[in-house]
Amino acid sequence: MAVVQPVVGVVGAGVVDARTPVITADDLGFSRGDGCFDSLRVLIGDDGVARTEGLEAHLARLATSADALGIESPPTYAWSELIEAMLASLHTPGEGTLKLILTRGREWLPQAGPTALVVLTYRGRPNDEAVARARRGVRVTALSSGRPSDAFLDAPWLLGGVKTLSYAINVAAQREARARGADDVLFISTDGYALDGPTSGFLAVLDEALLTTPTEGTGILASTTVQRILAAARADGMPAREELIPVSELSRARGAWLVSSSRGPAPITELDGRQLALDPALTQRIARYAGFA
């Protein structure tokens, strides 16, 4: 996957050189992971024009995260203007990722307000090796989240559903997966339910219904891609709903997937070394629901 130099933009300062430091040592997003982010897919068509996918929904989710943290996000037009200026620099057909980052701002200069920046990464042609590999499937290891499936009910300070910059456990879990010879992680609650992956949502087809983990109480992030898939499945006449799935039930599932906005659904081929059922036609259908051809 060819990654060219990303483009960095700062709300209030515009597009800056990506190699230049933009964050001070006292930025609370840096020193305490006290901030939030959101990521979305960018498609550059054969006409050389870059378009975002679901920018409104992602800006809304960022606003929800910011609210939960008590951080005032810049107005939508400030984000949009900056993003527009950044997208204008992309012309090569392909796809990329737009990451919006918002922090509480500077500890020693609080009057400067929140820090808001955007990182645009170009990743190459849409049907490149990464997406193709995802479609072939991932070997997954199940790791405990250390919390019961209802831990986040009435506990807003645990920041359930908030896409914070505090991602160290997610990174550590992926490192553990690699150490175990797996590709990715499925988090499991202490009471035995499948939750989600460190950077992906979770889907399974059980008894002919498309199921995903409920966000309420579990603390998982609301995946815009999962929501899109569920809506498209329902429109297509397929039963689809939020429901807690015991990890012990996955052996009889027709399929299970980790889902991300950048690569779509990746079927779980193995869970802790045990093979799960694969249905390439079903994977293709879910990929289509997610907007991947």
Added chain:
Amino acid sequence: MAVVQPVVGVVGAGVVDARTPVITADDLGFSRGDGCFDSLRVLIGDDGVARTEGLEAHLARLATSADALGIESPPTYAWSELIEAMLASLHTPGEGTLKLILTRGREWLPQAGPTALVVLTYRGRPNDEAVARARRGVRVTALSSGRPSDAFLDAPWLLGGVKTLSYAINVAAQREARARGADDVLFISTDGYALDGPTSGFLAVLDEALLTTPTEGTGILASTTVQRILAAARADGMPAREELIPVSELSRARGAWLVSSSRGPAPITELDGRQLALDPALTQRIARYAGFA
């Protein structure tokens, strides 16, 4: 509490202007909270010479955190040289805090290696209002950590005991405390044990023994100040040990304290509005054990 402009130092670059950005947008410490830190107290004597407290122990704890994250910390001499250069800028008798920050480095330039920096903040005279206020006590609210007290056993990916930059939940918990009219937080496990505070260790005297939460399995940070207090208590003939304390037992404790390296022990005067026993002489004794006169 007068806070003057802090001093910022970067390993490999030396002392820099604190107002200048030093972190790039792709630093994994910023974008994912993927890094660790440690803080220690600095005392500037009447001779105008600044001395660190327990630098070796804190560098050792930072190294343990870095190991857990799989980040290679710069050699001790690189930290020490930088810290020495920074301390040389402080001459006014008083105290300060030294914060060492280590991140996995840059996502787009991994060959640049980890980012390592030091922030030195001067806080004024040691017996200033903040410490005096801490000695008078804090009103605390008990908040669930969402995890049982043994959640971290055999789950290294949950980063128990690792002082990571992913601190958003700790910040959110302190915000919740303020919203409830309290000064600070005591985290409680789902099985009802007192754990620690968002930025402090926890101590209680129960049945004439000084008790603190075990680090094993609970995921709490090993507080160097708590360890110092326990060692001094034992040397003084007072029974002191790690033992899980049910929060329901605190009503019959002789005293309970939140402990930090910057202010020493702060007696908990109220827990969720219920008064706890106060023993100023005992608080004074524990403060002495912690190195506060």
